[in-house]
Amino acid sequence: MVGFCGMLGISAGMKAVFQLIRKISRSNSNVLIQGESGTGKELVARAIHDLSPRADSPFVPVNCAAIPRELLESELFGYVKGAFTGAISDRLGRVEMADGGGLFLDEIGEMDALLQVKILRLIQDRTVEPLGWRQAPKKIDIRIICATNRDLEAAVQAGEFREDLFFRLNVVPVQLPPLRQRPEDIPCLVDYFIRRQNELRPDFPVTGISPEALQLLQAYSWPGNVRELENIIERIMVMKTGNVILPADLPEKIVAVDSVAGKEKKTSRFASAVIPAEGLSLKTEVSKLEKELIVQALHQSKGVKERAARLLKMNRTTLIEKMKRNRINADMLNEP
CATH class of the missing domain: 1.10.8.60 (Helicase, Ruva Protein; domain 3)
Structure with missing residues (x-):
């Protein structure tokens, strides 16, 4: 299959994603879509919604990174007249707009700690309270789909993202392969x-x-x-x-x-590893190889540690620890 819900791909990785979308669209579970920028996370979220029983109800996207943090709460939850200076009338939030349908929180990893608590409460209680609301919380029926280009597990370990919220969101994980x-x-x-x-x-x-x-x-x-x-x-x-x-x-x-790849191949330690007659220290050689691969990953990712960590199949925090141990810094990326 070449096309699927606006997405294209014949690779095994994309076929697996298409198959997963079909399975999870039938459920009401929260979904966490992870992948680099430009991999099509919103297309996946829309496909999940369009194939679900909620397809005829609203699908409301919110880019958490594009809206200033001080405005994101009112954008999500709305407000009542007089809630703050300038609130001259009631305003419906995106959460209520999605009632009966799906709420897509893009770049959820950029959300600050206070709003993470509110989203956790939304998931647990399925209620919403606009800013300035003085009555009983409003019941809400939504499916939450989130997306991020960050390694949220690493963010949890670094104390930048709530662990309890991560577990609530990551019920059904979808990992999009980079191009x-x-x-x-x-x-x-x-x-x-x-x-x-x-x-x-x-x-x-x-x-x-x-x-x-x-x-x-x-x-x-x-x-x-x-x-x-x-x-x-x-x-x-x-x-x-x-x-x-x-x-x-x-x-x-x-x-x-092509020319850069050719030079790297010629200088690769994989092609030149030879055990001398006097022997060698395996531990030392492995450490050298580890350092070389880390530097190559940083070159390829243009110094973006999260991307380099993905290339090396490790968490960002683990990569940083290995960079410190191997004394790898930003200056090394400029070496010829």
């Missing part, structure tokens, strides 16, 4: 983006992409994931005069991937 882990999906994504741009602008001459250019796209690491790919295809189509996307049309950072 670099599913290069086989890039051809169908590129084809879709080209066709969609042509529908929006029939005067665009681009009709396809060369195999060489496609191979370069599949070799790139895509830190911005599908959103970055979409933006690059649109930019090329705006500037392009010919009808086929060629390697020369791609950004330099993508074209340069």
Whole structure:
């Protein structure tokens, strides 16, 4: 299957996500979607809602990172007239707007501690109290779907996110694979983006992409994931005069991937490890290899520790501890 609820993918990772969506859409359990920026977390949330028994009821998204923290509480829970200066009339909050349907809390990891408590109470009691409300709490019937690009388990360990709220949200976890882990999906994504741009602008001459250019796209690491790919295809189509996307049309950072990867391969310790006649210290060599892999992960993630930790399949806090032990700092990222 190539397409599913507005998402595209033929990779095993995406097929597993599609199958999971079908299963969990039938339940009323809370869902926590985790994945890097640009992987399509809101598309997954909408698919879960659209396939659920609540499909005919509202689906209300809230980006917790886009709304100033001092306004987020009133945006979520609403307020009554006179609750504070400027509250000249009652205002319905997003939670009540979602009554009977689904509430999507995007970037839940950015929510401050006070609001985390209120969301925990909302989940436990299924009630809501607008700011300034002086009556019994209002009963609410919603399904809560959350998403984050943070490692919430690491945030819990660091004391940045409530453990009890994490357990309440993480009833059904959904992990979205980054685009670099599913290069086989890039051809169908590129084809879709080209066709969609042509529908929006029939005067665009681009009709396809060369195999060489496609191979370069599949070799790139895509830190911005599908959103970055979409933006690059649109930019090329705006500037392009010919009808086929060629390697020369791609950004330099993508074209340069092959040469950089070749240099890294030549200098990799995996290819050059030889046991000398006098022997060696396995512990020392393993420590050196660990340090090399951490530095490579930091290079690849452009110094973003959470992303580097994902590449190395460890928590962010564990990565930081290993960086300290190996004396790895930001200056090392600038080494040639």
